[in-house]
Amino acid sequence: MDFFRGRRLRMSPQVRRLVAETELRPQDLIQPWFVFETDDADYKKAIGSMPGQYQLSIPQLLRQAEGAVKNGLAACILFGIPKEKDPKGSQAYAENGIVQDAVRALKREFPELCVITDVCLCEYTSHGHCGLVDGERIENDPTLALLAQTALSHARAGADMVAPSDMMDGRVAAIRTALDAEGFTDLPLMSYAVKYASAFYGPFREAAEGTPKFGDRKTHQMDPANRREALREAEADLAEGADILMVKPAGPYLDVIRDLREAFDAPLAAYQVSGEYALIKAAAERGWVDGRAVALESLTGIKRAGASLILTYFAEELLPAIG
Template sequence: MRRLRRDRLRPLLRESRLSTDDLIMPVFVDENISSPKEIPSMPGYFRFPIHDVADEVGKAMELGIRAFIFFGIPSHKDDVGSSAFDDDGVIQKTLRNVRKEHEDAVLITDVCLCEYTTHGHCGIVKGKEVLNDPTLPILGKIAVSHAKSGADIVAPSGMMDGMVKAIRSALDENGFESVAIMSYSAKYASSFYGPFREAAESEYAFGDRKSYQMDIHNGSEALREVKLDLKEGADIVMVKPALSYLDIIRRVKEAFNVPVAAYNVSGEYSMVKAAGRMGWLDEKEIAYEILTSIKRAGADLIITYHAKEIAEVL
C-alpha cells in the first residue's frame, strides 16, 4: 500500500478534493454599525455595515469563492420580525448593493425570524410557545422579499414543519420559480451555535429551541426530515452542524443522492481559532482537514467561516 503514498503520486489518487467551488461564505450584515466590528467569540470574523459588504464579497471572489450566505442584524425588532420582510430591510438593501457590483456572485439568504424578533425565537410566539403554522406565511413573505432583491437561493433555517412548501408556493405564486431552496433539513439543537447567537444578536428571551430543532441523539429522524423537505420542493438539503454529524451527512447522501450542504458552524470555527491562538494547533491545516472530512462524508457544499483562509490555501 505504501507504494502509492509517495509525494508525487498522492495527488493522483485522492478520492476527495476540496475546491473553492465547494465553499459558501457566511456574511453578517449589521444595520447599526458604520465600520466592521470583530465578533469576540469568533476571532478574525466580523460584522459589516451594509456599505462595506460588496467590497468584502469582492475580496472573497478574488480568492475563488463564488457563493455567500447573508445574515442580517436589523435596527428594529418586534414580536413578528417585520424587518425580515421589509423591502428596505438590511438584507434586502445588501442584496441589491452586492448584485449591482458582482453579477456573478451566488447570493443566498437565511430565511428565519430569530435575528428580527424581540424574543429571539424562529417563529411567532404565544406566551412561551413557538407556533408553527402562523409562522409559515411570514417565512413565505421573507423569501419573496429576498427574491425580489436578487437572491439566487433562499435558505429556511427555522425548522418549522411545512416551511419548504410554504416558501415554494409563495415564490412560485410571485413569479420566482427559478429561485432555489436550500433547506436546513436536519438542524440539531446543538451547543455549537453559541458564538453565532452573539454574532447575529439572536439570543432567545426564554426557554430553548428544542421544540423545533432536532434531538442530538437521533439519526433516522434526519432522514425523515430530509424526505419531507424534498417532497415539499427543496432543491438542496442541509445538515447542521457538520463536524459532529458526519454520519448524518453520509446517511443523507446515500439515501437520497441529492445536493447536500453541511454547515461548519460557529462553535466548530471558534474551537479551532482558540486552539490556534494558544499555539496548540495549526489553524489552517486543521481547518483544511475538517473541511476535507465534511466533503469526504458526502457534502457537496460547505458553509464555513474558514472560507477565505482555506481559499488562500487552495
C-alpha cells in the same frame, strides 16, 4: 515475500495529489457574512468569539466580498442584524430591510457571486425566537406566512437562492408555493432540513444578536441523539420542494451526512457552524494545533462524508490554499 505496498502512492506530494479520493475546491465553500444595519459606512465590528469574523455595514460587506471574489469565492450566505426588532420580526420581510439591501448591493457589484439568504425570524424578533410566540410557546403554522413573505422579499431583491433555517414544519412547502405564485419558479431553495438543537451554535448568538429571551429551540430543532429522524425530515423537505438539503452542524454529524448522501440524490450541504470554527481558532491561537491544517482536514472530512457544499467561516481564509 510479497505484501501490500500502500506507501508507494504516498511517497511524494505529486503522487498523493494524483490519487487523492476527495478534493476540496473553491466552489465547494460558502462564506457566511453578518450584515449590520447602520448609517456608519465604516462599521466593522469584530465578533469576539469568532476571531476573523465581523458584523459589517453594507459598504464594508462590499469590500470584504471584493477580496473574496478575487480569490475564487463562488457563493455567500447572508444573515442580517436590523436596527429595530419587534415581536413579529417585521424587518425580516421588509422590502428595504438590511438583507434585502445587501442582496441588491452585492448583485450590483458582483453579479457572478451566488448570493444565498438565510430565511428565519430569530435575528429580527424582539424575543429572539425563530417564529411567532404565544406566551412561551413557539407557534408553527402562524409563522409560515411570515417565512414565505421573507423569502419572497429576498427573491424580489435579487437573491440567487433562499435557505430557510427555522425548522418550522411545512415551511418549505409554504415558501415554495409563495415563490411559484410570484413567478420565482426557477429560484432554488436550500433547506436546513436536518438542523440539530446543538451546543455548537453559541458564538453565532453573539454574531447575529439572536439569543432567545426565554426558553430554547428544542421544540423545533432536532434532538442530537436522533439519527433516523434526519431521513424523515429530509424526505419531507424534498417532497415539499427543496432543491438542496443541509445538515447542521457538520462535524459532530458526519454519520448523518453519510446517511443522507446514501439515501437521496439531491445536492447535499453541510454547515460547519460557529462553535466548530471557534474551537479550532481558539486552539490555534494557543499554539496547540496548526489552525489552517486542522481547518482543511475538517472540511475534507465533511466532504468525504458526502457533502457537496460546505458553509464555513473558513471559506475566505482557505481559498488561497485550495484555489
